[in-house]
Amino acid sequence: MLRPDGTLNTALKAQRQRQVVAGFDRNFKLGDRPFRFTTEAYYKQMTRVDPYDINNVHIQYFGQNDARAYTTGVEFRLFGELVKDAESWLSLGFMRSREKIDTSYYNYTLDTQGRPADSVKTEAGWVRRPTDRLFTLGLFLQDYLATNKNLKAYLNFLYGSDLPFNIPGNLRYRNALTIDPYIRIDVGFSALLLDSEKSNRRSHSPFRNFENIWATLEVFNLIDRANTISYMLIKDFSNTTYAIPNRLTPRLLNLKLVGRF
Numbered sequence: 001m002l003r004p005d006g007t008l009n010t011a012l013k014a015q016r017q018r019q020v021v022a023g024f025d026r027n028f029k030l031g032d033r034p035f036r037f038t039t040e041a042y043y044k045q046m047t048r049v050d051p052y053d054i055n056n057v058h059i060q061y062f063g064q065n066d067a068r069a070y071t072t073g074v075e076f077r078l079f080g081e082l083v084k085d086a087e088s089w090l091s092l093g094f095m096r097s098r099e100k101i102d103t104s105y106y107n108y109t110l111d112t113q114g115r116p117a118d119s120v121k122t123e124a125g126w127v128r129r130p131t132d133r134l135f136t137l138g139l140f141l142q143d144y145l146a147t148n149k150n151l152k153a154y155l156n157f158l159y160g161s162d163l164p165f166n167i168p169g170n171l172r173y174r175n176a177l178t179i180d181p182y183i184r185i186d187v188g189f190s191a192l193l194l195d196s197e198k199s200n201r202r203s204h205s206p207f208r209n210f211e212n213i214w215a216t217l218e219v220f221n222l223i224d225r226a227n228t229i230s231y232m233l234i235k236d237f238s239n240t241t242y243a244i245p246n247r248l249t250p251r252l253l254n255l256k257l258v259g260r261f
Contacts, residue, residue, distance in 0.1 A: 003063035004168065012050065013065050019044040035080035043072040051101055053168045054130055056232040056246060060168060062101075069099035069129060085149070086142035093136040097129040103171055128164040128175045135161040150192035158184045165231055167241050177243070182227050188218040194259075211260040217253070224251040 001012045023040040049067040053060045073095030082088050104123045111117040139157040144150075160182040164175035194213035221227075231243040 001063055002061065004060055007063075009063045012063060013048050015046060015048050015050060015065075017044055017046045030080070033081045033084065035078065038077045038079075039074065041074040043070070045070050049099060051099060052130070053166050054230055055168065056230055066103065067099050067101045069097070071095065071097040071129070071131075082141065083143050086144060086152070088141045089138075090140075091136070091138040095133060095136075097132040098126045099129045100124065100126045101171065101174070124171055124174070130164060130166070130175065132175075133160050133163055135159075150195070152190040154186075154188045154190075156184075156186040156188075158182070165243075167233065167243075179228050179231070183223070183225050184220075184227065185222040186218060186220050187222055188216055190214055190216040209261050213257065213259045216256050216258065218256075220252040220254060221248075221250060226250065 001009050003009060019042065021040065021042045023038065025039075026037045028035055028037070046069040048065040049069045050065060051062045051067045073093065075091065075093040077089060077091040079087060079089045101124050104121050107120045107122055109117050109119070137157075137159040139155070141155045142152065143154075144152045162178040162181050165177050165179055166175045167173075167177070191214070192212060193215055194210055227248045228245040229248050230246045232246060234242050234244060236242070
C-alpha cells in the first residue's frame with residue numbers, strides 16, 4: 001500500500017488472477033528399468049497488479065493497481081533408473097512472464113542545439129516481470145560401485161537463463177537490464193559406515209541401537225561460479241545509479257554424518 005514517494009494508498013485492491021493448468025504423466029519401461037515422464041503446462045492471467053522493483057533484498061511496490069500481467073510456460077521431467085536402484089532425473093522448463101503498466105512516457109526530438117523541439121507521447125507496452133526466466137535445465141544422476149552398493153555418488157546440475165532487473169523510476173526501459181544466467185554443479189560421495197544388520201554388533205557397542213550410519217562428502221558449486229542473485233543500487237552525488245551485484249555462496253565443502261535409529 002506504500003507508494004515509492006511515501007504516501008499510503010488505502011484504496012488499493014487485492015490482485016486477481018485466473019489460472020489454467022494441464023498435466024500428463026506416463027509410466028513405462030526401457031528394458032527392465034522403470035521410467036516416468038511428466039509434463040505440465042500452465043497459463044496465469046493477472047489483473048489489478050501492483051508492480052514492484054527489487055533493490056538488494058528490498059521489494060518496493062508501486063502501491064497502485066495500475067498493471068496487467070501474465071505468466072505461461074511448460075515443464076517436462078523424466079525420472080528413471082539409469083543404474084538399477086539409483087533414481088536419476090532430467091527436467092526442462094520454459095516460461096514467459098510479462099506485465100503492462102498503465103502509464104506513458106515522452107520521446108523528444110532535439111534541435112541542432114540539443115534542446116527539445118517536439119515530443120511524442122508513447123504508451124508503455126509489455127515488458128518482462130522480475131521473475132521472467134525463459135529456460136531452466138536440471139539434471140540429477142546417481143551411481144554406485146558395481147562391486148559395492150554401499151559406496152555411492154551423485155551429480156546435480158542446474159542452469160537458469162537470465163533474469164531482468166530495473167532501475168527504480170525508469171518506466172521507459174523497465175526491466176531492460178539482466179542478471180547473468182545461474183549455473184551450478186554439485187557432487188557428493190557417500191559411504192555406509194554401519195549397516196542395518198544388528199546381529200553383527202557386540203552387545204556393548206555404543207552403536208547397537210542404530211539402524212545405519214552414512215558419511216557424506218559434498219562439494220557445492222563445484223565450478224566456483226559467482227552467481228548473482230540481485231543488485232544493490234547506489235546513487236552518487238550526480239544522481240548516477242550503480243548496480244552492485246550480490247553474489248551467492250562460492251565453492252563449499254560439506255561433510256555430514258547421518259545416523260538413523
